[in-house]
Amino acid sequence: MPRQRPEERIKNFQEVALGYSAREAREEAKRCLSCSPPPCKEGCPVEIDIPGFISYIKEERFASSLKILWNKNSLPAVCGRVCPQETQCEAWCILGKKGEPLAIGKLERFVADWGRSQSAKIKIQKSKFRTIKVAVIGSGPAGLTTAADLANSGYRVTIFESLHLPGGVLRYGIPGFRLPKRVLDFEIEGIKGLGVEIQTNMLIGKVLTLKDLFQQGYKAIFIGTGAGLPWFLGIPGENLNGIYSANEFLTRVNLMGADRFPEYDTPVQKGRRVAAIGGGNVAFDAARVARRLGAEEVTITYRRSEKEMPARREEIEHAKEEGIRMKLLAQPTRFLGDEKGWVRGMECIRMRLGEIDESGRRRALPIEGSQFIMEVDTVVVAIGQGPNPLLPSYTRGLETAPKGHILVDEDGATSILGVFAGGDIIPGEPTVIDAMGQGKRAARAIDRYLQRAGGK
């Protein structure tokens, strides 16, 4: 797939990968063996009929192809871009045994982008229209999927979003060069087209409680409030100026437009020497945003080696092409500031890899006396985040795990009758597509629950 050249793209926030042309898509689709049963489908958390949508690409019947995608997935342009297909559908592809697996993700993106170019709209299945109200809290991947599936089943769905724009992590977390905001906007509009109402600036738990929602006539509630609690390292100097959580750094740019300051009012420090701490996609997103803001030297600091990094290989490669450095096997131990309180240095200790730990990766162990100092003026802490504690803390009877995740059964049902949950607010660290799979599961369970409860 053609891509923007690294020396060009570090100067803009445009998309890195440019997408297939119709001819390229057709050629790639032709490689599909149309296996029966298709193993790739096993690797798809939202159960897309993969050979089905691909066979229509072969025939250039893109509208039919899109219909198959929409059958299971209301966010195909998002998924085609941000899903880790290499560990999901594409990992199951028979072609991958001998050579390159079929580029299922890129084909999904192609079809979805084609749909956008045609302003295609998902059809509403009006025959099943019901008047039962369901509330969805949070408009990230889990919430949007739940809402879309429930709307397709005929429910009247309202999504409550605390920020001023919908999309959750797709909006504030993932930068435009991986997921352009117009792509996200189009798919959210599509979901609204199904009859889903989205109320922004609504912080459930504070503005309205779950009890209020039930009193307002919502018969079931889905909680998809995400991982809205940034973790910090807890080391000296972490509150020095110039040190951001990844959530803050990325929200300033992705949601608030700080890359366009002063045209936009929200500022962010551009930094000269930037360190992003962590080895996940978020650390890479932050590093690559910093590069595009104009930082001269951007380094990713990670306590394990490249092999253990949870980030997608593609993102790691893109980052390297963009001149982002890696300081591997290094763990920050404290930050050093100047007399005005700005971060100027980061002391790290070298690490070595030990035994395999409970995460299945080799444990990182400090090498005593190996401290060294990196010169930095901006630091982004991207070591992960916990579940947003706000809603659980204001909701009596909602059982949570020790780390604050909402506990659910195999259907996504919580300890409160009629309340379901999915995405980053429940245990596990789901990707976007896992969260969508959980949304799908919950939508099904909500439908069953409401049918049992006497709605029809």
Next chain:
Amino acid sequence: MYRIVVKKRLAPEITLFEVEAPLIASRALAGQFIILRIDERGERIPLTIYEADGTQGRITIIFQEVGKTTKKLSRLRVGDSLLDLLGPLGRPTTIEKYGELVAIGGGIGIVPLVPITKALKEAGNGITTILGARTKELVILEKEMRDLSQEIYITTDDGSYGEKGLVTDVLERLIGQKEGMDRVLAIGPLIMMKEVCEITKREKIPTMVSLNTIMVDGTGMCGSCRARVGEENRFVCVHGPEFLGEEVDFDELLVRERRFQREERIALERYEEELKSAHAQAEARGED
């Protein structure tokens, strides 16, 4: 949505708005705040809910022009609407009967002081008030505080009203004179709260302060507002805005408050230039 229905100038560069926000108005409690955004390119800023009228479905906010956003906000008129308004945010003040309470407000910090003091008075606390400002015309909401207080003291930096000096001068004096000061509530500039807390810590009088740090989402998601309180990093937006003053690391906050000073200046200068050129164009067209 969020239409401005009343606008009042309380002092030079201090404006009051009543805004239509029925849901927020029906829920807000003393000590809580909102986050607003004026327009598509605007930043999110937190402001105290000064008053919430559930019956009329309005909240009142009062703000001082300190940067581009607040300057721009002050130019909105009755009938204009805010683009976004989120709230009520933060934990409400814990209202208890403590006994004799000293309420100290500095500058725009008098705004949150009023509703909190009012709730504390209703809970049966005796109120002594100390208000401080740079100069006479910046002493706002004096009448409101006077109505709640047994005694009220006013200080100005330039001596143009009340006594010349700082709120801490009065506090020291009161500590010398008064029996039984059970609690202090101090809201104002960081440096004022810091100095109040140094005195009350020495005197072992529990002191509540309300922090106003730089926020983005206001829901505990970004950590921009973090403050060192005791041994912990706390998020002002969800854990606060009120904290026990003796535990707050004010020195760190004084530094963190300046994080975007440079950018704030750039934005403000640019905005003032825009206003000037717009004004010049209007004049050239022969308008006002």
